Amino acid sequence: MSTAVHSHRHSAAPQERLAGPNFLRVLNSERIKFLSLLSTRILLLCGVVLLVGFAALQAWGIGQVTRSVQNGGTAGPRAEALDTTSAILHLPAAGVSFAQLIVGALAVLMISSEFTTGMARATFAAVPTRWPVMAAKGVYTIVVGFVLTYVGAYIGGLVAQPILGNYNLHLDMGAWDVQRFMLLNAVYVAAVALMGLALGALLRNSAGAIVTLVALLFVLPIIFQLIPGDFFTEARKYLPTNAADAMFEAGSSGALNTAYLEPWQGTLILAAYVVVLLGAGFVTLRQRDV
């Protein structure tokens, strides 16, 4: 019996007959991992609640401003009317600045927790080529970043509609500029999430990677703004958030904001951040001992 088992498995080209890891299987494995953690579901829920909440708050705020202007406010009515229109268009994605942090942190944790818990030893023993694991995590990162932002913004817009209605304001969720802005924000959050994943793979430390991501998205723009000089004013345009602001102008029916790069340039810069960080993450994952 004993030798039978042995020869049976190793005589006739065992590698042809025994299924091993391929990308679809790893994708399935990562799906099980992703969905089996309570923390993941809580973070996802927080992200959606945040987007909806901010949209509702924004709707209420715009309504209040509009009412005070109508009741004899100080600002010129034409200028106010223009601002309100643009604010309403951007309203569904109002919470993105905060939602991106939640999604970014989630993406960091997807890979850093592998290392902090020791799960990485089991994961990379099962998939010793390693890259499919990161690629699969990348797929879920993109899906989660994009879908969470779009769905959260959409629900936010629906919740905002009756609130705006109270002030005789109207939000058309089907309008080109509304849809355009929501989709571009969803792309942006997916990009931030990919940066988070890459930082997680690079640093293997949850806190360190999240802090780095926050620094990149929030702290650097402020520092660049505080330092005087043309160089930093110009360099600031190349930071991820400012590049994203340029991207958000893509396809806009209004005039382009000259404070930003061209939309296509902004898109490329943002993509470059993602590609460079992900590349470094892949190399680190391949080279470094688990």
Add this chain to the structure above:
Amino acid sequence: MIQATDLAKVYGAKTAVDGVTFTVQPGRVTGFLGPNGAGKSTTMRMIMGLDAPTRGSVTVNGAPYIRHRAPLREIGALLEARAVHPGRTAYSHLSSLAATHGIPAKRVDEVIEMTGLGAVAKKKVKGFSLGMGQRLGIAAALLGDPQVVVLDEPVNGLDPEGVVWVRNLVKYLASEGRTVFLSSHLMSEMAQTADHLIVIGRGRILADAPIADVIASQGKARTRVRTDRPEEFSRLLARSGVTIQTPEHEVLEVGGLDPRSIAQTALDHQVLVYELTPLQASLEEAYMQLTKDDVEYRSHDASRHDEPPTPTADGTPAGAASSPQAPNHTQEAAR
């Protein structure tokens, strides 16, 4: 089969594994024995493709781990510390690993059953005891029904029933013709489980032989003699090549003479002898002897200078006695 050739791992200034060459054969339990920090875990991580060797190579069933198309079906491992996310259930953990190789859910249930985790499979790993964690690690190792099983300190934290279970499991796996490679710093466990022993100290192989040979090569056979005239009888037995110790009153431990010639001497000189017991050299003794220069973390390194190089010191070398853990083993060995 696992084959390591001149395998080395250097971390900065520290050499964890220093060019080891060994083969782990199928069909038997091979013990990997060494003090803490000797390089056992590093070697096992290199086998599993988790750490890249600084030098040399290691293959599993003829190919480096990373080359295998279905690695979990070739070799399963329980590596030191837990390799589980504590927020997941045992079942999800095993399912996620099984999914990478298209292993059906039926097999996941099987290994859960086999390792006795049925009652806690749907509970989060966070709440597991050390023993449960070890069982889960063993379940993960067996998931792919692998031909080679590597277990790093598998009995750590297990209750006595669990220890017996692991012992029987590895023996059963070996009897099926599988390669079983088992690390431990517990000599008593090795003595009961392993057929073959690879002893490692400070990253180097100190012995690679059947367990009986390791004991035989290192420990000298001795005989315990109880007599009411120990001084006189020692003088009678003394000659070159014979070592005599007096561990307690009226007891002699004689090396270099077989019980028969001791009895003959007693008869010739009319000395009353009321015990004559051949002493088996224990694995502990053999191990202490092998590793006495290679214990990485001893409390005072200076002790090595006191070590007299006299080979007449029998199974209880004076040098080892000055290292902190030695006295215990000496006593155990004497029992």
